[in-house]
Amino acid sequence: MGPKMRMTQVLSIEDLSPHMRRIVLTGDSLEDFPVDKESAHVKVIFPKPDTPNKSPKLGMYLGFKKWMRSYTVRYFDAKTLTLTLDFAINDHLGLATNWAANAKVNDYLGIAGPGEVKHADFHANRHLFFGDLTALPAIAATLEKLPENALGHAWIQVPTEQDIQTISHPTGVNVQWLVTKNKLTDEFLKALQAQPKDLANTAIFIALEAGVVRQLKTHLNEHCEYDKSKIYASAYWNKKQKS
Numbered sequence: 001m002g003p004k005m006r007m008t009q010v011l012s013i014e015d016l017s018p019h020m021r022r023i024v025l026t027g028d029s030l031e032d033f034p035v036d037k038e039s040a041h042v043k044v045i046f047p048k049p050d051t052p053n054k055s056p057k058l059g060m061y062l063g064f065k066k067w068m069r070s071y072t073v074r075y076f077d078a079k080t081l082t083l084t085l086d087f088a089i090n091d092h093l094g095l096a097t098n099w100a101a102n103a104k105v106n107d108y109l110g111i112a113g114p115g116e117v118k119h120a121d122f123h124a125n126r127h128l129f130f131g132d133l134t135a136l137p138a139i140a141a142t143l144e145k146l147p148e149n150a151l152g153h154a155w156i157q158v159p160t161e162q163d164i165q166t167i168s169h170p171t172g173v174n175v176q177w178l179v180t181k182n183k184l185t186d187e188f189l190k191a192l193q194a195q196p197k198d199l200a201n202t203a204i205f206i207a208l209e210a211g212v213v214r215q216l217k218t219h220l221n222e223h224c225e226y227d228k229s230k231i232y233a234s235a236y237w238n239k240k241q242k243s
């Protein structure tokens with residue numbers, strides 16, 4: 001048996017900023033969707049662009065993965081059966097971002113998952129976060145769940161000043177917005193290089209383009225002492241897409 005796939009419909013659409021669109025999904029299929037999975041990802045199943053009823057085909061069939069992308073659970077409310085996803089839009093072209101940019105209330109979307117919450121240790125001595133716009137939902141959801149006395153630093157790349165969001169975070173976690181259209185900016189590496197070499201009790205969250213993730217991991221491996229079990233490092237997108 002494959003993963004459970006749920007059919008949902010768009011309940012509301014809100015532009016949070018020029019490059020981030022919030023889409024709230026609903027449907028009876030969310031009745032047994034697990035709670036407390038904010039920051040975990042779901043696989044979103046999109047309709048083929050030419051499907052007349054704009055409905056995705058659920059199930060496992062040859063080539064089904066072509067229609068799936070990963071998105072982060074920003075909120076889930078079990079009482080109202082609403083699942084909130086934030087989509088980076090108005091930037092690259094692709095199945096998911098194009099769908100989000102053109103979405104209408106009542107449009108259909110498939111959901112599989114969720115997976116596990118990403119941050120490796122909510123109670124570490126310190127926390128470091130490195131993410132671009134695609135990781136903003138996961139970082140924001142994680143910061144909301146850190147203990148009040150948590151300490152650390154988050155660097156989040158956004159393309160414009162208007163894309164900076166007001167997010168809740170412990171006062172001891174410094175949130176620094178890197179406002180640049182260059183998602184591959186070396187500011188992430190510089191920020192990591194400026195950290196102490198002893199990161200053994202630090203939980204590190206890295207979600208960026210694949211090459212940038214590699215850069216940061218290479219620095220950690222070559223110059224830092226860190227605890228593998230406290231690291232989440234994942235390519236949220238890949239500049240060189242496999243064909």
Ligand SMILES: Cc1cc2nc3c(=O)[nH]c(=O)nc-3n(C[C@H](O)[C@H](O)[C@H](O)COP(=O)(O)OP(=O)(O)OC[C@H]3O[C@@H](n4cnc5c(N)ncnc54)[C@H](O)[C@@H]3O)c2cc1C
Pocket residue numbers: 041069070071072073085086087088089091092093094095096097098133134135137138183234235236237238239240241
């Ligand atoms: C665990 C996880 C959680 C994620 N959560 C979110 C989320 O909450 N919100 C969100 O917006 N994204 C999120 N992403 C990233 C998202 O899955 C990718 O950006 C995805 O490739 C978008 O699909 P697409 O169909 O728009 O583009 P694709 O069809 O996958 O790619 C088309 C082209 O666009 C390029 N491309 C893809 N993404 C980007 C980008 N961000 N910037 C520039 N070029 C890009 C590709 O290299 C390719 O050339 C997440 C990824 C992972 C792994």
